[in-house]
Amino acid sequence: MTEVVHTPRVFSGIQPSGGLTLGNYLGAMKRFVDMQGQGVETIYCMVDLHAITVWQDPAKLAHATRELCAGFIAAGIDPAQSILFNQSQVAEHTQMAWIFNCVARMGWMQRMTQFKDKAGKNAQNASLGLFAYPALMAADILVYHATHVPVGEDQKQHLELTRDIAIKFNNDFGTEFFPITEPVIEGAATRVMSLRDGSKKMSKSDPSDMSRLNLTDDADTIAKKIRKAKTDPEPLPLDIEGLEDRPEARNLVNIFAALNDQGVEDVMRDMGGKAFSEFKPMLADLAVAKLSPISGEMDRLMQDPAEIDRILANGADKARGIAAPILKKTYEIVGMVGAGA
Ligand code: AQP
Numbered sequence: 001m002t003e004v005v006h007t008p009r010v011f012s013g014i015q016p017s018g019g020l021t022l023g024n025y026l027g028a029m030k031r032f033v034d035m036q037g038q039g040v041e042t043i044y045c046m047v048d049l050h051a052i053t054v055w056q057d058p059a060k061l062a063h064a065t066r067e068l069c070a071g072f073i074a075a076g077i078d079p080a081q082s083i084l085f086n087q088s089q090v091a092e093h094t095q096m097a098w099i100f101n102c103v104a105r106m107g108w109m110q111r112m113t114q115f116k117d118k119a120g121k122n123a124q125n126a127s128l129g130l131f132a133y134p135a136l137m138a139a140d141i142l143v144y145h146a147t148h149v150p151v152g153e154d155q156k157q158h159l160e161l162t163r164d165i166a167i168k169f170n171n172d173f174g175t176e177f178f179p180i181t182e183p184v185i186e187g188a189a190t191r192v193m194s195l196r197d198g199s200k201k202m203s204k205s206d207p208s209d210m211s212r213l214n215l216t217d218d219a220d221t222i223a224k225k226i227r228k229a230k231t232d233p234e235p236l237p238l239d240i241e242g243l244e245d246r247p248e249a250r251n252l253v254n255i256f257a258a259l260n261d262q263g264v265e266d267v268m269r270d271m272g273g274k275a276f277s278e279f280k281p282m283l284a285d286l287a288v289a290k291l292s293p294i295s296g297e298m299d300r301l302m303q304d305p306a307e308i309d310r311i312l313a314n315g316a317d318k319a320r321g322i323a324a325p326i327l328k329k330t331y332e333i334v335g336m337v338g339a340g341a
Helices: 022-035 058-075 092-101 106-110 113-125 128-142 153-173 219-227 247-259 264-271 276-302 305-334
Strands: 009-014 041-046 083-086 148-150 182-184
Touching (some): 041 305, 058 305, 083 305, 128 153, 219 276, 247 264, 247 276
16 A cells, blocks of 8 residues: 655644633644744634533633634734634534544543543543543544644643544554644643642633633733742742752743743743742733733724634634545545445
8 A cells, every 4th residue: 555645734722611821822822823824734723512521601602712713813823824713613523523433442531631630520420522522632633634733731642542543543444544643742831830739730720710821811910820829938940950849930930931932941041049039020021021912912803703703604614625525535434325425
């Protein structure tokens, strides 16, 4: 069999499960922007079907989807250069997910740490959708034959599962139809941690608003959250090695580096030895300078929700144009009558 070479294509998604956090911005969105305009097709999705794996108030879900779209555009995603849409408008995602539900094994899903974290002690009461989430995520990616997926570190396990699904499908059906997708996890902020607990990731759904910076926070709120961020009593160490075993200090330094487009070593060269009382206001100023223009632009875009809906519908049309033939071919490979017609 001749080896199939898949054209490079980037896909990634974010759940409209609440406001955007600094973790989503630095771990995902900022890197989505970097990948745009590099001569590779970029597809970015508001994954509303993933969001409903845990309860979402319908009105809030619609608002969060539009706000997320505004966030993408405010952060620098250009709907003329990237395909920008919400998942539920392209039915091919769920159709492909069913095929993958039948390829993935129960044991694979049971190993997923995100399910264990989100379901908590009450796994029997979690939705079936939360359990099957990684198969839908594999469908999101593979229904576009995406070869590269920029994500934060927390999504690594799900991407490995996507690769396992592609490999098993290809083996089962004797084909090389699906690419073996590469995760793109790089930079200082692939894992932004909670401001209240350096061992937990910063998350939209953390019950404490003080644990995260939201892209919609105003300057005073950002300064207050950073001032109150948990730290230890020691000043910053003199070098990067000194950050080991100091998760809160390491997190703030990582955030500074990522916001300032610097390496962690460079930040330590400039900031090593400073007390937190000196470093935190500098971090707050930097965060305000970088995030305020984004939140201002989000506000402006949210004044015209009809325009956002037009952008999403237009993006969905373009997305369907890629996904429909890939789904059709998948059905044909699986043996569904009528798929080849
Ligand atoms: N703390 C983080 N550090 C780095 N990257 C992060 N991402 C999320 N949190 C961090 C990245 O953001 C992208 C979108 O994530 P998502 O919204 O699909 O779901 P998530 O990873 O579960 O994010 P949240 O904020 O924790 O949402 P909830 O609370 O609803 O579960 C992904 O690329 C992710 O890596």
